[in-house]
Amino acid sequence: MISVRINERLFIRNPEDTVLGKKILKHSVEFIYKVGFESFTFKKLAEEIGTTEAGIYRYFENKHKLLIYITSWYFGWLEYRIKTQTKNINDPTLKLKKIISLLTEPVEDDEQTSYIDESLLHPIIVSEGSKTYLTKQAEENHKQDFFLPYKELSTLIGNIILEYNPNYKYPKSLASTIIEIAHFQNFFMHNLPSLTDFSKNNQENEIIEFLNDLVFSSIKPK
Amino acid sequence: MISVRINERLFIRNPEDTVLGKKILKHSVEFIYKVGFESFTFKKLAEEIGTTEAGIYRYFENKHKLLIYITSWYFGWLEYRIKTQTKNINDPTLKLKKIISLLTEPVEDDEQTSYIDESLLHPIIVSEGSKTYLTKQAEENHKQDFFLPYKELSTLIGNIILEYNPNYKYPKSLASTIIEIAHFQNFFMHNLPSLTDFSKNNQENEIIEFLNDLVFSSIKPK
DNA sequence: CTTTCGTGATAGTAATACTATTATTTTGTT
DNA sequence: AACAAAATAATAGTATTACTATCACGAAAG
Secondary structure (H helix, E strand, O other), rough: OOOOOOOOOOOOOOHHOOOHHHHHHHHHHHHHHHOOOOOHHHHHHHHHOOOOHHHHOOOOOOOOHHHHHHHHHHHHHHHHHHHHHHOOOOOHHHHHHHHHHHHHHOOOOOOHHHHHHHHHHHHHHHHHHHHHHHOOHHHHHOOOOOOOOHHHHHHHHHHHHHHOOOOOOOOOHHHHHHHHHHHHHHHHHHOOOHOOOOOOOOHHHHHHHHHHHHHHHHHHOO | OOOOOOOOHHHHOOOOOOOHHHHHHHHHHHHHHHOOOOOOHHHHHHHHHHHHHHHOOOOOOOOOHHHHHHHHHHHHHHHHHHHHHHHHOOHHHHHHHHHHHHHHHOOOOOOOOOOOOOHHHHHHHHHHHHHHHHOOHHHHHHOOOOOHHHHHHHHHHHHHHHHHOOOOOOOHHHHHHHHHHHHHHHHHHOOOOOOOOOOOOHHHHHHHHHHHHHHHHHOOOO
């Protein structure tokens, strides 16, 4: 049973420690997946769970921090998967390709974690992930390390890019670009397909090819 | 005096037709720039303008539609600028470079339009633009052509990419990628600089170089 | 000169985003 | 099995948000 370390300032009481806490995580993910973050409220969530609004407020200050919690969880879990799945790979080309696939492909529920359904988590991050930082509080939140898992993943990718080509000038920007584009093209493909070259359903492979082409064309030593 | 055609379903009464309507546009832009979209409410806006909440509701159904209005306005205006500034350019390389610059550079207030300050509009789009479509209603809104200006810009860019290299496989995806990355890297640079390779202030030129490198490496015929 | 239109003023409602307090149940410990 | 501590439920209350409805007034347009 793996567990992901989450910034303690994101919660009031650690939801992983209690029955209700885990229920909140599980049902938040399901509920946000279903109705979207805007329509998601603690009141409605409480009803779903069979607890009270006040009960949820004992775990999370507000729904925005809960979203950052979930997003952190996702990126921490993804980094863990990337590390285990690239441990025995030495070739940076293959490592990058593996990462691009892991970022893009639909996820299967990881049996090792009982209370979060990762197959729902991926579409949530695709649709809602960037809302965590696209706020006026971004800088302040960043200083409190709210986005650390994102940053660590980005750094990891950036370092592999440099392994591939130590002279590439924009490893960090390209790393964050890969993450964002994996998500955005996925969202577009499913919701605004005319903004992509991909057919509407489950053509994640085409996104992967697009990203591979984009990345390796750019970082190839000239 | 240029004006941008906006989807009529985005408003109840056309704000461009009246004094109060123009005031709403002008002060919305200023207010969203100042406090961010989440903290922006019609009540507070009404106080700023010296009108009432109900007064604003006569123009816009809700703040989300107002944001889509503003975003449409921005993309419509940008497309107009792109067209005038690339009219005499034949070389698709130069056209693409021009577009990347126009997408990325800080904007000066356009004296031709009196009631919207474009220099504030650009940072608003950077921070808030993607919130217009990252919702459960994206598909439905898309069908109502709420995102048409974005789509048209994307198509325009995609066509120039094909002009440059008719065999490039992902013109639409690369077009939407250029738009998104121009904005995201700008946001990161100003707010989460460790996710980029750019120094914190006003290094839009570096974003432009990054994007140029990314785009032309990818579309160069192999 | 009178009808329409734009705006202001006021009022009211349901939902959201919280905080506080007290009671009850579950659990972990001896 | 007894008891304390921790977790949860129940209830109540507030301020703000997101609206809708109605009426009155002044300006402009026919």
